[in-house]
Amino acid sequence: MSIIENPSQTEGPKPRTITSESRFSDRVFRVVVSSGGFISLVVLGLISLFLLYEGLSIFRSEGLGFVTSFEWIAESIENGTEASYGIGAMLYGTLVTGFIGLFFGFPLALGAALFLSYYAPEWMKKPMVLVVDVMAAIPSLVFGLWGYYVLMPQAEEWAKLINKYFGFIPIFSMPGDYFTRSPFIAGLVLAIMIIPIITSISREVFAQTPLDRIQAAYALGATRWSMIRAVVIPYGKGGVIGGAMLGLGRAIGETVAVYTVLNLVYDIRPEILLSAGGSVASLIVTKFGEATAPELKALMAAGFVLFVVTLAVNFLANLIINRTVRKG
């Protein structure tokens, strides 16, 4: 604090105090705003704390078996069965459906992003962006029911065709005749659901491509495609991969849509066209209704695992995106 003193002691207005210290109202403002800003951190911390605390007894009794074993048997006093909780099959199923979703969704989303950035005529851009935004606003319940009632009858035929022509490959083989409610169909629904996020991130990334390099490529006689291959893709690769990972995170955490479409089976099956899959999030919804107290703890533990997995995927995705797309 520095005070400038007036050397002449004559009458007149007293010089005001000049200070670099922030005023009281500003200090309050900063404290309030900062504490508001930290709430997201606190909430994330609390989520992991509470779920971990609730699921702790399960983690203790099951150990590593919780994420590796396939059995989910609730305790039953009348039958004398001992409880055993394992989400191995569900975790595997979550990843399988997630990657199937990415396999179909990523090329579509990338194509849509390239189309919007470099191909679409001006009049087509706005409606197309609107459609992608609407897609992001459709609730997952609607996707699930559409998937069940509209997509599934179609996709069942596609699955049969795939099985007919590629059935010799183990993952497309079919031990019975159960083509509905398979990871393949659930993956298709997820693919549609993750398109908007991958498309919007990819567009954001493509928009950052330096214009001079694009024009340099054209000036050297590049066609549109060779320009994209030589400039846009190398420049935006990281961000697009990050967007795909964000989409994967979405797919992993998706609950209602997968629950509606997928048939949960506590087993790891390699055949993706078979009506047997797994999903941690759907398991929680399925078992929550009639869960006993210990089973509820197991569901909390499953929720914790799901939370950690999605958080890890999201962290990684955001790291990649933030590094590629210079924000601000």
Added chain:
Amino acid sequence: MSTVTDNKPQDPMVPNELSVPKPIKPWKATPKQLLPDFLGAISAVIASLMVVAVSPMAGALGFILTFIVVSVVTAASISWIRQDRKAAANSVSTIVIYLLAAFVLLPVVSIIFEIIRKGAPGLSIGMFFDDMSVTSSDAPLNEGGLLHALVGSLYVVALATIVSIPIGILTALYLTEVKGKAEGTVRFFVQAMSGVPSIVAGLFIYAVWMITLGGTYSTAAGSLSLSILMIPTVARTAEEVLKLIPTDLREAGLALGATQWKTVTLVVIPAARSGLITAVILGTARVAGETAPLLLTIGGNDAMNWNPFSGNNSALPFYVWKNFGIGTEIGADRAWAGIFVLMIVIMVFFTLARVLGNKKG
């Protein structure tokens, strides 16, 4: 479109303001240059029709698949013959990217079409004035209604909005105005929070509200679980909006001797008002259709319940979920009608956000 012939010769020395020459676009293809592409497209259609007619592939799916293959081959060969391999790659990729974009449109169109087609039979004016408290689930469609679900939905979302607005906007202000030491960390965690699966938000509130605090299913619990999903959306959109406010405005405020508090409340926030409202509405649109967290927190009800802290309540997604779960034809009709109403609610929020977002100032 304009071609070279439109460009009438003019004396460049005499500037004539009335007749500005039309801009010429020499890079645009002339009809003559487009002719081979056009013929190629037609021949691709004819060829694929012929292939479908003689081969075992049948139906629309067979035609589409054949058409994709044939058109790619036709386009590639035309460009290769006329120019070179690079041109062939270019036209193939153009077709593929147009197709991919079209495939993205397809499900949205189908979803909206099906919602209208399947939702319409269950719709009636009466259902907006009645609930299911005295109607059994297998009663005909003209009995009962979804008033309780609609009101419950708006109630839950409104409470969630009240919780999310201050937190979301404070977060955005922290990121743009205070710019504290932890700016990067906070931004990173807000991004991470928007990836929290909805079911986990529901489980968390269940663990806190029901298990730890001993509460019951209630509207408030549902709202809290929704606000976990809403806060990051509000915060991120609001941050984008606040970033657009010119720094000059802030500096002008400070230069006039205002405190930062006054500058933010009297200059920055009013300048960003419509954008901030958009941020909030986008957040509500995002959570209005959430189902999973509500399944774990509000319990479901067949009548209205205005007490937020005790007693079950319903919401549109819950209503839809429940009626599908019944598994009867009438249940499905009710559910599709519920989806129809839900989508209209969401689209109203969505349109509001867009209209306000496009308006400046």
